[in-house]
Amino acid sequence: MNTRTIPHPPRVRRRRRVVVTLIAIAAAAILAFAVQQSLSAAFADAAHTIPSPAPTPVPTGGSAGSVVAPTEADGVILDDDKPTVFEVDRVAVGNLDSALLAALQRAASDAEADGVTIRVNSGWRSPALQEWMLQDAIVQYGSEEEARRWVATPETSEHVTGDAVDLGPWSALDWLAQRGSRYGLCQIYANESWHYELRPDAVDDGCPEMLADPTADPRTKR
Structure with missing residues (x-):
């Protein structure tokens, strides 16, 4: 069928x-x-x-322009040897302002409890290191005007007085962006997420509004 x-x-x-x-x-x-x-x-x-910290130029011999490269005694920190804020035997850390260092250590202790390690990319700098970095920035950016947006002169740099520190890595910057004001630690420049200074009033009032870059800072014009 x-x-x-x-x-x-x-x-x-x-x-x-x-x-x-x-x-x-x-x-x-x-x-x-x-x-x-x-x-x-x-x-x-x-x-x-948080943007990654810009690499700090590391003098490894030779010169930037006519400036002879400084050494670790000037505050140089090698890329593969970033100290924590507790390594005060390193002049880049130990020569920081005592109040700033104490705030950094309090923050770092609490950050460690959260699994985050705060490291110093650049701390105190001698005038020689600051001048070397400025000259290197002029070569890199092509003009002193542009270089000054990132590196102050030895006479105006808060690093030279021990009142500023560049921190990392990303995880630390993220942690500080959310909690830094509790310790009086504030990002000062919008273009430098790694640059921190002590602002004691921030504990109660929060951090002040960030400046665009160092050229907008009245302290760099003194």
Whole structure:
């Protein structure tokens, strides 16, 4: 006996098409929602990401312009040997202002409890190191005007007086961005997420508004 396939009535075929269409729409909606959630999470993470500390030029011999390269005694910190704020035998740390150093150590102790280690990329600097860095920046950026947005002169630098410190890594900067004011530690320049100074009033009042860069700081014009 011959068996013939009996086609579904038109109504059944229409129902199947409707069901398939609904499934496709639902799948597209789920995919769109997943993408939206992923993008939202990515933007949220980006909003809390702190830029990586700019590398501090490390004199390794020779000179920047006509300035002879300083040594560790001038506050040089090698890239592969970043100290913590407790290594006061390193002049870059030990020569920091005592009140700033105490605040840094309190913050670092609490950060360690959260699994975060605060390290010093650059701390106290001798006038010779500061001048070397300025000359290096002039070579790098092509003009003294642009270099001064990143490196102050020896006469105006808060690093030379021991009142400023450049910190890292990212995790430490993120931690400090959220909690630094509790210790009076504040980011001073918007273009330098790594540069911190002591502002005791920040404990109660929060950190002051950041300056765009060092050229906007009245102290660099004295």
